Amino acid sequence: MNKEMTPFNIRQQIRSGEFTGNTSGYGQGFVQGNLAIMPKEWANDFLQFCQKNPKPCPIVGMSSQPGEFMLPDLGQDIDIRSDVPKYRIYTNGVLTEEVSDLKPYWRDDLVTFVLGCSFSFEEALIADGLEVRNITEGVNVPMYRTNIECKSAGRFSGTTVVSMRPMKAADAIRAVQICTRFPSVHGAPLHLGDPSQIGIQDINKPDFGDAVTIKEGELPVFWACGVTPQVAIEQAKPEFCITHSPGHMLITDLPNSRLAVL
Template sequence: MSASTSSLAALAPTGRDARLLMRSGRYGGHTAGMAPGHVQGNLAILPKAQADDFLRFCQRNPKPCPLLAVSEPGDPALPTLGDDIDIRSDLPLYRVWRDGVLVDEVEDIGTLWRDDLVSFVIGCSFSFEEALLEAGVPLRHVAEGRNVAMYRTNLPTVPAGIFQGPLVVSMRPMKAADAIRAVQVTSRFPQVHGAPVHIGRPDLIGIADLGAPDFGEPVAVMDDELPVFWACGVTPQSVVMAAKPSFCITHAPGCMLVTDWLNHRIASF
């Protein structure tokens, strides 16, 4: 692990430690490396009027939107994911959207909370990254302490109600042998995006410049490496831009909900 990852692990060794750190306002950065072994989740919060459509959207698009939990309307708790979760304060940074436009980034959404809001927690690739590292597959963005690079593609999602838009992917550069191993490892984790959706030429999925990601930070792809692309939980933010719901809250990319679930418990085999 990098020094930054090691320090984050020491700062928050469990999911509850991580959540309390966010809730107290003592940390506002990305959560990669926090609470080693614990499942992290992407977040989308929508009014109840759009929640049924979004639920169907997730069901129809399980690669980018594998659902871990859905809250009751107006309830900030998610008891199936951990004790004492308060979705209004337990992430380091939130994004606020109005009519499909990003209008703010805030560390707490208590003042924005409403009785009709429904929270959706979606699986995150941080879980399979841990499995990749354990399998000896190097990850450059982790070694460099960067947020993973994410890109909008020309691959459509399956619509549901108002929700539709392009798939977002995350990219990790790998040598060919490591890419093959990565397919094997990540196939075991369908609840956190599963196997890659594309390997090699980014232009075939509408990505013009790997050096200019739409979200996250760029990493170099060496001459002996292939870019490997996974469906990404930032896809709902791309969909929100296209669908333009009147109000939505998401996580800021890389700033996840850290749960009490354990990564090894969600492996399918």
């Protein structure tokens, strides 16, 4: 598939089954979103969880009412049942299936949440001339469980998962400035420097993703991560729930710049 295609055309190819891969690098300049779909009776708690924890769980969009699968606010003709390359289906908190089409599973009580993801701010960092190590090294960003408690809401609770990008101090300061403009894609870093202060025992052993090189004189810089709500969902164990498969995101028609608050 041509990486220069518009988000609409990419979604059409995803819908037709032509494209089923990782969306990283596609639809550059446009917001990609993490997906969480669950029954109405869980959705209110989850919405409150996101509102109380906006750094790890920034809501970029949601369906207008239960059962609604079109998301016109996020782009032209988006059908959330078919326009994401791969979905994960959880039953009672356990991953039971990975599918590329949700139509056979759709229910009239399902509420869709689209959450901001780090692709948007990584693009802004790179555009400013900063290095993003996981991109340079061609691996997944390293992610860690921390001891930073989320504010709980109903049946949803847990600790914050963070992603890490190593930087020189001056670049870390610049990254704080850049990411502050993008609160709906995790915003400014939560922490930098000593990993043990947020409960990370071994920086070379991420809980998710891949380790990256930390060079002499660099500080690890930590951002709240979209895996946080997934962990909260796994712990809450709704009887039915759908997420995207890691890296297989919804590509919206929203320019990344549209998320900038300043």
